[in-house]
Amino acid sequence: MTATTTTTGPAFRERRPSRRVPTARLVLYGALVLGLLATLAPFAWMFLGSVKPTGEIVAHPSTWLPRSPTFGNFEQLLSKQNFGLYFLNSTVVAVTCVLGNLLFCSMAGYAFAKIEFAGKRLLFGLVLTMLIIPGVTTFVPLFVLVSNMGLGNSYLGLILPFLVTPFGVFIMRQFIRDIPDALVEAARLDGAGESRIFLRVILPLTRPALATLAILTFLAQWNNFLWPLVIAQTEDHYTLPVALALFSTGANGTNYGLLLAGAVTVVTPIILLFLALQRHFIQGIANTGIK
Amino acid sequence: MSTSHLSKALIGGLAATLVLAGCGRSGTQGSGGATGAPIGDSPAKGEINVWAMGTEGERLPELAARFRKANPDAKVKVTAIPWQDYAKKVETAIASQDTPDATLVGSADLTNFASTGGLEQVPAGLVDTSSFYRGAAQSTTYDGGTYGVPWYVDTRVLFYRKDLARAAGVSAPKTWKEYGPFLKALQKQGAKWGLALPTGVAASWQGVLPFMWQAGARLMNDNSTKFTFDTPQALEGLEFYQSFFTSKTSTRNGAVSLGEIEPQFVAGSTAALISGPWETALLKGAGGADFVKDKVGVATLPKGATSNASFIGGGHWTVFKKAKNRDGAWKFIRWLSEPDVQQDWHELSGDLPAVQAAWNEGKLRSDPTLAVFRSQLQTALPGPTVTTWKQISAVLDAEIEKVAKGVSSPKAALERIQAKASAIGTGRSR
Numbered sequence: 238m239t240a241t242t243t244t245t246g247p248a249f250r251e252r253r254p255s256r257r258v259p260t261a262r263l264v265l266y267g268a269l270v271l272g273l274l275a276t277l278a279p280f281a282w283m284f285l286g287s288v289k290p291t292g293e294i295v296a297h298p299s300t301w302l303p304r305s306p307t308f309g310n311f312e313q314l315l316s317k318q319n320f321g322l323y324f325l326n327s328t329v330v331a332v333t334c335v336l337g338n339l340l341f342c343s344m345a346g347y348a349f350a351k352i353e354f355a356g357k358r359l360l361f362g363l364v365l366t367m368l369i370i371p372g373v374t375t376f377v378p379l380f381v382l383v384s385n386m387g388l389g390n391s392y393l394g395l396i397l398p399f400l401v402t403p404f405g406v407f408i409m410r411q412f413i414r415d416i417p418d419a420l421v422e423a424a425r426l427d428g429a430g431e432s433r434i435f436l437r438v439i440l441p442l443t444r445p446a447l448a449t450l451a452i453l454t455f456l457a458q459w460n461n462f463l464w465p466l467v468i469a470q471t472e473d474h475y476t477l478p479v480a481l482a483l484f485s486t487g488a489n490g491t492n493y494g495l496l497l498a499g500a501v502t503v504v505t506p507i508i509l510l511f512l513a514l515q516r517h518f519i520q521g522i523a524n525t526g527i528k
Numbered sequence: 529m530s531t532s533h534l535s536k537a538l539i540g541g542l543a544a545t546l547v548l549a550g551c552g553r554s555g556t557q558g559s560g561g562a563t564g565a566p567i568g569d570s571p572a573k574g575e576i577n578v579w580a581m582g583t584e585g586e587r588l589p590e591l592a593a594r595f596r597k598a599n600p601d602a603k604v605k606v607t608a609i610p611w612q613d614y615a616k617k618v619e620t621a622i623a624s625q626d627t628p629d630a631t632l633v634g635s636a637d638l639t640n641f642a643s644t645g646g647l648e649q650v651p652a653g654l655v656d657t658s659s660f661y662r663g664a665a666q667s668t669t670y671d672g673g674t675y676g677v678p679w680y681v682d683t684r685v686l687f688y689r690k691d692l693a694r695a696a697g698v699s700a701p702k703t704w705k706e707y708g709p710f711l712k713a714l715q716k717q718g719a720k721w722g723l724a725l726p727t728g729v730a731a732s733w734q735g736v737l738p739f740m741w742q743a744g745a746r747l748m749n750d751n752s753t754k755f756t757f758d759t760p761q762a763l764e765g766l767e768f769y770q771s772f773f774t775s776k777t778s779t780r781n782g783a784v785s786l787g788e789i790e791p792q793f794v795a796g797s798t799a800a801l802i803s804g805p806w807e808t809a810l811l812k813g814a815g816g817a818d819f820v821k822d823k824v825g826v827a828t829l830p831k832g833a834t835s836n837a838s839f840i841g842g843g844h845w846t847v848f849k850k851a852k853n854r855d856g857a858w859k860f861i862r863w864l865s866e867p868d869v870q871q872d873w874h875e876l877s878g879d880l881p882a883v884q885a886a887w888n889e890g891k892l893r894s895d896p897t898l899a900v901f902r903s904q905l906q907t908a909l910p911g912p913t914v915t916t917w918k919q920i921s922a923v924l925d926a927e928i929e930k931v932a933k934g935v936s937s938p939k940a941a942l943e944r945i946q947a948k949a950s951a952i953g954t955g956r957s958r
Contacts, residue, residue: 291814462612463616487582487806489806490787
């Protein structure tokens with residue numbers, strides 16, 4: 238008896254602190270799992286719903302798992318004329334905007350962060366002001382402008398207004414400001430010109446910010462509905478969200494099966510892109526957040 | 529340090545923007561003006577660019593191909609546009625003066641587009657206004673002018689569970705007096721709720737104004753300069769609406785989203801609902817074709833003191849002032865409102881013809897469900913055609929919800945609606 242108490246004693250004492258940590262951890266992980274489930278549930282619903290017949294999607298009470306799984310919604314979606322073209326349009330617009338933002342926002346950001354020139358503060362103030370003014374107020378004037386430029390029904394009209402964004406300039410400027418001036422000066426002493434400094438010194442150091450900018454720009458353009466709707470004057474310039482709204486949402490009812498199948502098609506590339514850039518993305522958020 | 533830099537920069541930027549904004553254009557284009565030159569009888573020529581929304585946009589090219597037979601030199605180019613946010617597209621097109629020739633518009637939105645001054649009035653003698661359903665023609669007018677030609681219509685009727693009614697030994701109600709007992713009888717057969725009524729959702733007013741109309745209320749004076757919500761008739765209508773909730777015939781937490789009510793109706797927990805011609809397809813999707821055949825009854829709305837008026841919606845054709853092929857566009861629209869073309873379109877799309885004469889033949893004449901809609905269309909009315917209706921209907925929606933939830937008396941609600949509607953006005957300077 239005594240032997241057992243002496244042996245269990247210290248073991249008990251030892252275990253106690255180590256057991257307290259797991260309880261705290263358990264609560265933490267429990268909360269995280271709950272949060273994760275809450276975040277994932279709509280996605281799960283979307284993916285599962287896309288393979289259900291319409292009657293099952295709206296059924297009451299609803300079920301998670303499809304009782305009679307079908308790819309009918311996807312077949313219906315893909316049988317729509319030009320669906321491939323809409324996908325291509327979305328890709329062209331989103332990718333071009335990403336490339337434009339990566340190049341021009343980082344160039345502007347570099348100038349604002351590291352080069353002294355007259356009117357710099359006023360110009361940067363204008364950039365910040367554009368961040369503050371809500372997009373809806375400039376929507377119609379922007380459309381009139383683009384349409385007067387004769388870009389009413391063109392890829393350029395879809396892309397040009399978003400090729401550089403004030404938000405992109407802002408985050409690039411903030412990020413580049415943190416790069417030590419000494420690096421830039423050293424490069425200059427070694428005889429590098431501005432473009433060489435920008436390409437060889439600045440750009441490689443801003444990878445996390447560029448990744449963040451790439452994802453956010455891609456997301457914004459990929460999901461953009463109102464601008465493509467308004468600017469495209471013929472169906473062959475529609476992007477995915479516009480085409481999806483055309484096919485699935487009527488004046489008085491929604492084809493939920495088609496809508497969910499479309500949503501899956503639209504969302505999958507974004508998820509893949511995010512997974513690919515995930516590491517940089519989180520690093521970028523953390524870095525710009527510290528500022 | 530960086531914050532003060534930022535704020536200084538920001539102030540400079542804002543100031544510069546304000547200066548720039550000061551140069552903006554002010555004032556809006558006026559509406560009105562006379563109608564344009566009449567349209568002749570020669571065949572249409574050239575390319576005619578039209579916008580059509582949703583299913584209509586997807587199906588119209590097939591119909592338009594037939595236009596070409598009689599007009600070999602004309603080519604109708606249809607662009608299909610989603611219904612979602614289409615108003616934004618029409619408005620921006622008008623603002624930039626970069627428009628197609630003609631567009632389909634929702635009947636409830638025509639007033640707003642007409643008020644921008646971007647639409648042309650229908651040329652005199654193009655169509656016979658009296659050939660359309662009265663309610664449809666009424667919603668094409670704005671400020672004394674006619675800006676649209678009705679194409680298709682829809683109206684709301686009573687959908688009820690035929691099987692429950694049969695089991696209870698009751699038939700569809702004809703009057704307000706029979707309304708309540710009929711629904712109660714269905715509830716006795718196991719339905720939790722008798723009738724689904726809109727409350728707490730955008731556009732609830734479309735479900736409530738008919739009660740006021742049925743009681744004899746007119747919501748504006750004769751020349752549409754003043755609102756008249758504070759009448760005994762309007763009160764009677766709103767009180768009748770409230771009675772469904774107080775008698776526990778309708779839930780105070782009505783269906784809030786599209787597609788929510790159908791499963792409840794199929795499950796039998798809600799025994800009746802008020803909806804339009806599109807409802808049949810939705811019920812087929814939710815319950816199957818056999819369910820619709822065996823268990824769904826359709827009837828006109830029960831009559832109040834004055835009428836059984838329902839709400840009328842649908843689509844109108846309009847021509848832009850900046851149309852490049854004005855002549856061709858109007859000729860196409862005139863062709864679309866010929867009775868046999870309207871019948872063809874019904875076959876293609878299922879849309880109900882706006883032209884009354886189109887209903888005298890074939891399925892439109894013989895189908896019993898269509899007959900119910902036909903009868904309902906005779907008395908169906910649109911909402912007031914004023915540009916401020918969006919704002920005023922938002923007030924209505926809010927007050928209606930208070931009445932349904934029992935936190936406001938119908939009388940107090942109507943007084944507030946009248947006061948706010950009068951303050952908002954009709955959007956006209958006169």
